[in-house]
Amino acid sequence: MDRKTCQAEPGSAIARDYSHGYLCMVYRVPRGWAVMFIRIISGKYGGRKIDAPDNGRTHPMGERVRNAMFNSIADEIVGARVLDAFAGTGSIGLEALSRGAKACTFVERDKIAQKVLAKNVVSLGADEQSQIIRSSVNAWIETTKPDYYDIIFADPPYHDLQLSTVSKLFAILKPNGLMVLSHTGRGEVPNLSELGIVVVDNRSYGNAHLTSFRRVG
Template identity: 45%
Template sequence: MGKHRQPNQSQKRDKSGFIRIISGLWKGRKLPVHDAEGLRPTTDRVKETLFNWLATDIPQARCLDLFAGSGSLGFEAASRQAEQVTMIEKNPAAFQQLKKNQDSLSAAQLKIIQSDALVYLAQTPSEKPYDIVFIDPPFRQGLLEETLRLLEHNQWLHEQAMIYIESEKEWPVTAIPASWQLYREKVAGQVCYRLYQKAP
């Protein structure tokens, strides 16, 4: 009765080999994604919500995309007229794919750095502070606490910066610096995403 039918290869294969830019200069463009373990591109639905929250903040903003991975958030910000987007990605193959995608878009406002995000944040910033920071690390590896501490402690943030955090639903928010105020919060399945604003 068809019980033992094998799924064909195309059904089994993961279809998330691309990210799609939702709006802006490169609206509708699809960019290939390196398939690395732990790489979880932000879903279109979450991304659309986030960029609705940030709609008036993105143009002319300086953005930092930590744990950039597929670059889904950084490319979207650049497409929507961010002045500069710095992406930090440790995985060599994912970094190479980000560079290829940057070339295909001729995106001069992107700066892509191959580095561990925590090592990068541990240094003293050599440029102006950032207006918007995207933090979407691999889940359940204890990376968020130190990331937030270094961002605040080493003065990477503009005095009214917006900080986006995507985490597993059960992550305790006790590590949030005292001067950050929750601006928006939503849950999608096992993921919680929050936007904070640093109070001046």
């Protein structure tokens, strides 16, 4: 595959996109948006930084919460097939790959976030283990036949938990698989015990809450 040199204008960033036949794509960060950096905490990419536009349209999980979440599932992450739903710029899925996950599917509908996500994946060298779905989570589930996953991370917008969509994710969770839902704690979480989905853990970190579900059997 040919490689081309990209020259970005001021206010632009560079990412690589295989769909264009070469490893290069330029996109412009809209005027007035700041770009912040998120640190990968541990694993093979530990200490590396990835981009996240500070535009209010995505809410990257805080480092303390992300670290606590991954430490709590350390025994399950190695070799797992992972889904990062509502991926934003990919901090959760990339942390999973850094800590030994086999592969990660990222689902994100925001176009700017998609481009930053693509840049982050390639900048870490994680492209061979990553699949980016440019779609809403609901549309992806409704219109395709997704794979099954060992671990699903669901980090929907805090102002819209999308519980009906989140509930559909359980259908693609492997037996004994784990799903971690990030939420504010102000709303009800799905109760799917009749489907063999049970809550196995609840943790709170200030305004951030993590509820873990497991598919039994």
